[in-house]
Amino acid sequence: MMLTRPKLALPRLGRPRLWPAVRGPLFAVAVFVLAFAGTVRPFVGSNFAYLPGDLVDNRLNNFILEHGYRWATRQQKEFWHVPFCYPARWVTACSDAHLGNLPIYAAFRYSGAGPERAFQLWWVTTFVLTFTATVWAMRRLKQGWLAATVAATVFTFGPSQMLCMGHGQLFPRYFVPLAVVFWWEFLNRPHWKLLLGTVACWVGQVYCTVYIGYFLGLLLVMMATAFVVVGRPNWRGLLWPSVREVAFRLAVLVAGAAALYPQLRPYLAPDHDVAKPTPELILSYLPKPIDYLRAGQPSAVWSWTRAVIGGEDTPATPTFHLFPGAVAGAGFLFGLACLFRKSTRRKPAAVFTLAALLLGAVVMHYPGWTPYRGFLNLPLAGSVRGVFRVGLMILFPLAVVAGIAAGQLVDAVRQKWGAKSRWATVAVLLSLVLLDVKSHEPGGPETGIGRTAIADAVARREALADVVRPYVDPTKVLYVFPPPGGSLHDILVTQVDAMWVSQMLGIPTVNGWTGHWPRDWFQFPTYSTLFWWLVPRNGIPGETLDRFLIFGTPTGSEDSPMEQDFRSRFHARPWPTVP
Known part of the structure; x- marks a missing residue:
């Protein structure tokens, strides 16, 4: 019997095991860089030499952040009594106090950046954090990397958001995806830890931006309403939990209220004397249905909608550019289809679409009537003047649904035509998303979306201080x-x-x-x-x-x-x- 030498089994050469784990994050990072280059880069410059906005509103935001930094480093005695509008008190609370944004700004200041540079870096950081939080939220919703990336791009760089270029306080929205996902999970599986995550993220958003925090609270209410209407609530877990669960939930709510006290303290002070907007002024700032079809100047692709749709812009009837983009609009249509299809009514796409519809309907200005008038007697609602900014919050559920629709579309193409068709579809889809959010080059001061050279801003304040x-x-x-x-x-x-x-x-x-x-x-x-x-x-x-x-x-x-x-x-x- 002849002995044969056994053949050596050579390992098959293939992709390293690490590749599947990093492919998705690298894909998301690449899309973020492309979107950032098309939307944010024009306003900071290729060499990061510019500040977004003109010499007014963002310099106010920069001023408040710098005041907070000086207070944190003991160069200012009082945080809430910023020394302008002398001798009025609690003036810091007359606008966004930026308490939640202060740690990031202060970190850049502490590292050696000047006030303007630190503001610029803080503003850019909000895009990174918002995009990352949205990707995390979508992954938590059991969505693939494509769906997560599409949703994050739409929410972070949407046309209605980029129209706020001169109002930096409206860009820190990274707590919104976290709060919404924790709330979604709580509605499906009621547990005090999920409620804790929701409350903590909502409080964090209020500290970053009171406006966005207020609209986030409204969105959470509308999500609960939509879940009851089209979902399958766990009534026992929601309404009749164990005694231990009830105790923990109450503790979470009490802790959330206590955590809000430092932010609300000025509004409770008897000498906080602020001229509140009249109900008529607030109601004049409610959006109309047509406003969601009209894009603003930052949209290089959709600005023509203003000329086509038209609309009279007067102090009594201002027009607002709340167009969320074609991708978000397509996601909305997909969500409507899910909402009216019995097999998908309880899915996230249907619930998020109905929540967006309810939120938009509540703050809508109808001919001669609006349900929002009943909100004006509620705490905080009577002080929120620019209600039309609710479009920035409606953008999030639409972005989620758009991401889900994109993921399902690519999966359907792959099953029907194979992997090659799948990648072609991904390429076309991402091209549309990036084209959808692309902005114009900055305009002049009259447009509200200009930019200011950091060197000019520094030279300006130094020259005036010398006088x-x-x-x-x-x-x-x-x-x-x-x-x-x-x-x-x-x-x-x-x-x-x-x-x-x-x-x-x-x-x-x-x-x-x-x-x-x-x-x-x-x-x-x-x-x-x-x-x-x-x-x-x-x-x-x-x-x-x-x-x-x-x-x-x-x-x-x-x-x-x-x-x-x-x-x-x-x-x-x-x-x-x-x-």
């Missing part, structure tokens, strides 16, 4: 009159300039710009109106008036004896024009 610095001592208070004959934009730029100078030099200023002004405050054009605010309205003693630093040129009538007396006593120094 004021020779006159400053620890007892001074600054005021700059609005420029005579200037546009509203010029007047607001002057207010923010004075705020930055006061912050740099450590002196309070009567100037200001914020979301909700202190009651009776405005941009005082004359000495008599300025000193009415200071003395009869706020009781500032006469010896303090003698230490005021006043710049600019008063406007209005010079005939009144009071005005002439003030002009003779208080000399206004020239305020330079900085290009």
